[in-house]
Amino acid sequence: MADIRLEDVGHSYDGGRTWAVRPMTWTWRSGRAYALLGPSGCGKTTLLNIMSGLITPTTGRVWFGEREVTSVPTAGRNIAQVFQFPVLYEEMSVYDNLAFPLRNRRYPKDEVDRRVRAVSRMLGLDAHLGRRSRRLDPGRQQIVSLGRGLVRSDVAAVLLDEPLTVVDPAIRWTLRSTLKEIHRDTGHTLVYVTHDQTEALTFADEVVVLKDGAIVQAGEPAELFLSPAHEFVGHFIGSPGMNTLPGEVADGLVRVGGQVVGRADEPLPAGPVRVGVRPEFARLGDGPGSPGLPAEVTAVDRMGAYDLVHVRAGGHPLVARAEAGSPYEPGAAEFVRFTGGRVFLFRDEVRCGQVVPLNGRAG
Numbered sequence: 186m187a188d189i190r191l192e193d194v195g196h197s198y199d200g201g202r203t204w205a206v207r208p209m210t211w212t213w214r215s216g217r218a219y220a221l222l223g224p225s226g227c228g229k230t231t232l233l234n235i236m237s238g239l240i241t242p243t244t245g246r247v248w249f250g251e252r253e254v255t256s257v258p259t260a261g262r263n264i265a266q267v268f269q270f271p272v273l274y275e276e277m278s279v280y281d282n283l284a285f286p287l288r289n290r291r292y293p294k295d296e297v298d299r300r301v302r303a304v305s306r307m308l309g310l311d312a313h314l315g316r317r318s319r320r321l322d323p324g325r326q327q328i329v330s331l332g333r334g335l336v337r338s339d340v341a342a343v344l345l346d347e348p349l350t351v352v353d354p355a356i357r358w359t360l361r362s363t364l365k366e367i368h369r370d371t372g373h374t375l376v377y378v379t380h381d382q383t384e385a386l387t388f389a390d391e392v393v394v395l396k397d398g399a400i401v402q403a404g405e406p407a408e409l410f411l412s413p414a415h416e417f418v419g420h421f422i423g424s425p426g427m428n429t430l431p432g433e434v435a436d437g438l439v440r441v442g443g444q445v446v447g448r449a450d451e452p453l454p455a456g457p458v459r460v461g462v463r464p465e466f467a468r469l470g471d472g473p474g475s476p477g478l479p480a481e482v483t484a485v486d487r488m489g490a491y492d493l494v495h496v497r498a499g500g501h502p503l504v505a506r507a508e509a510g511s512p513y514e515p516g517a518a519e520f521v522r523f524t525g526g527r528v529f530l531f532r533d534e535v536r537c538g539q540v541v542p543l544n545g546r547a548g
């Protein structure tokens with residue numbers, strides 16, 4: 186297996202008027218499990234199809250290790266692909282469907298049997314191996330398709346395009362951890378397309394966030410949560426997502442609604458900024474001294490495990506997270522303190538700095 190490298194790769198469906206995938210240079214490292222995460226229409230499937238060879242990109246070159254494959258069709262790329270809906274031979278048994286990709290590559294018979302049974306066991310298909318595939322419900326057929334994608338060990342990559350959509354939500358969690366287990370076992374390079382942050386964060390070693398055809402940030406799940414480099418990542422990841430408040434920087438001070446929140450950690454030209462803080466790092470009740478703002482509670486959502494406290498701070502709505510059963514009630518005046526050194530400044534959606542206490546380090 187080798188890295189898959191996209192060199193200035195972009196794709197337009199309309200002769201260059203708009204880009205479904207904007208020209209990008211990016212490497213999928215061999216053996217890693219990636220989630221390709223983004224909203225509908227951001228270019229995930231197009232990017233996946235460029236890797237698999239279903240689409241020849243409008244610009245740029247695709248490399249599998251030292252081999253350029255830009256114009257090589259799918260069959261010549263040694264890729265396994267799993268789609269949103271089942272793709273299998275309905276008249277064949279589940280066993281034969283799983284064995285098909287191996288027999289096709291002339292794996293020895295006992296190796297075929299060993300691999301089919303290993304994948305079947307992990308995906309919970311043992312009781313169905315002898316059944317004709319068309320007799321299975323669509324969810325289980327999709328699990329067989331997943332098995333077909335994972336059964337070979339010698340593929341350049343396994344590309345999965347929203348593979349669990351038709352699977353019963355109750356078993357999606359189990360399947361995601363099974364996929365991780367299979368990944369650990371085989372060391373495949375996996376690229377898993379999803380628009381669901383939970384799916385991405387629970388599955389991947391690395392999450393690649395795509396917006397409007399461009400990668401805006403890639404990193405481990407914790408990094409995307411704790412240190413969003415782009416406003417979109419702050420909003421799209423987290424539940425609820427990051428608060429963003431319109432603010433101003435002048436002489437190193439950051440203000441929201443005319444109130445000083447804190448100081449910018451590095452020199453920034455004066456002008457508007459957006460101040461981003463996740464609900465998890467917005468705490469009520471402590472006095473000034475760290476970055477923060479006076480706030481008035483407007484509503485409290487009692488979520489069971491925790492409370493979400495809605496406030497107006499500096500004239501803008503903001504959500505803070507509190508312990509379950511917190512004492513806050515609508516109308517109460519509080520101070521919302523930004524904790525953990527995780528208040529970020531954004532300009533043109535891109536992070537340009539951080540807010541720190543007026544005198545001292547990030548609080």
Ligand SMILES: Nc1ncnc2c1ncn2[C@@H]1O[C@H](COP(=O)(O)OP(=O)(O)OP(=O)(O)O)[C@@H](O)[C@H]1O
Nearest residue numbers: 198205206223224225226227228229230231232380
């Ligand atoms: N065959 C096509 N012809 C023209 N435009 C297309 C075609 N396929 C996709 N597009 C457009 O390209 C952009 C990216 O689409 P793509 O399907 O890659 O996004 P996606 O992130 O996978 O979306 P979804 O999650 O809805 O499948 C969208 O604006 C889409 O309308």
